[in-house]
Amino acid sequence: MSDAALGLVSYGQTRVLVDDFAPSYRFYRDVLGLPLKHETPGDIPESDDGPYACFSLDGRDLALFTRAYQDAAIGAEHRPREGVDGVVVVLRVADVDKAIEVVRDRGAHIVAEPADQPAWGMRVAHLRAPEGTLIEFCQYDD
Template identity: 70%
Template sequence: MSGDGLGLLSYAQTRVLVDDFAPSYRFYRETLGLPLKHRDEAGGEPVDGPYACFVAGDTDLALFQRAFMEAAVGAEHRPRDGVDAVVVVLRVADVDAAAKVLESRGVELTAAPADQQTWGMRVAHLRAPEGTLIELCQYDS
C-alpha cells in the first residue's frame, strides 16, 4: 500500500463513534455476532466502553465513545444531524439468510434484500442503535 510518501502500511480499522455505548456494543456483539478482538484488562467484555474492537473478516470494526474521540482531537461535542456520514458494509455469504437471522433477533430491516444490478450485488440494509447504516452485501469475487 503506497500512500504516496506517507509510509502507509494498511487500512487499520473503521471506528464507529457512539454516544450510548452499551446498546451499540450489544448490537455489534450479540445481534451481528461479531467476535471481539480484545478483552478488557480483567479479561471480560468491554460492555460499557469506552472502546471495543471486533473482528470483521480481514479488518477491524471498532466502537468508541464519541466524547473520548472529541476530547482527543479537541473538538466540541455536537449532536448528530441525522445525515448518514458512513455506511458499515458487511459482506455475507447469503443476504437473504443473514436478513432472516437478524430479523429473528429482533432487527427491523431498513430495506429488505434486493438485487442492485448496477452494483453487481444483492444487498439489505438495517440501522444500529444510534442510526449508523449497515449494509449486508453478497457478491461473487
C-alpha cells in the same frame, strides 16, 4: 497502490462513533455476532459502558468508540449528534508526524496535530476529507 512518501502501512480500522455505547456494543456483539478482537483485560470494555470495543472479522477491524472521547482526542467541543462525525477512517502509517507533513503539503485540512494517546497505545493525528469525513493516521507497534 501504496504511497511511499506517506508511509502508509495498512488499513487500520473503521471506527463507528456512538453516543450510547452499551446498546451499540450489545448489537454488534450479540445481534451481529461479531467476535471481539482481543479477549484480554484492557483491550475490551470491562462492562457494556465502553468507551471502546474492537471487533475483528476476516482480519478487518470494526471498532465502536464513544463520540465524547473522539471529540476530546481532536480537541473539539462535544456536540449533539446531528451533523457530526459518525465514522472515522483509520489508516495505519509508519510515522504519523511524517505522514501529516506529507498531506499538509498536499493541501489537506489538519484538524488535530500528531499526539500521543497513551490509553490507546498509539500516536495519532486527524484530518478531514473534502466532505468532512474524519480521517485518523495512527502509528503503533505490533
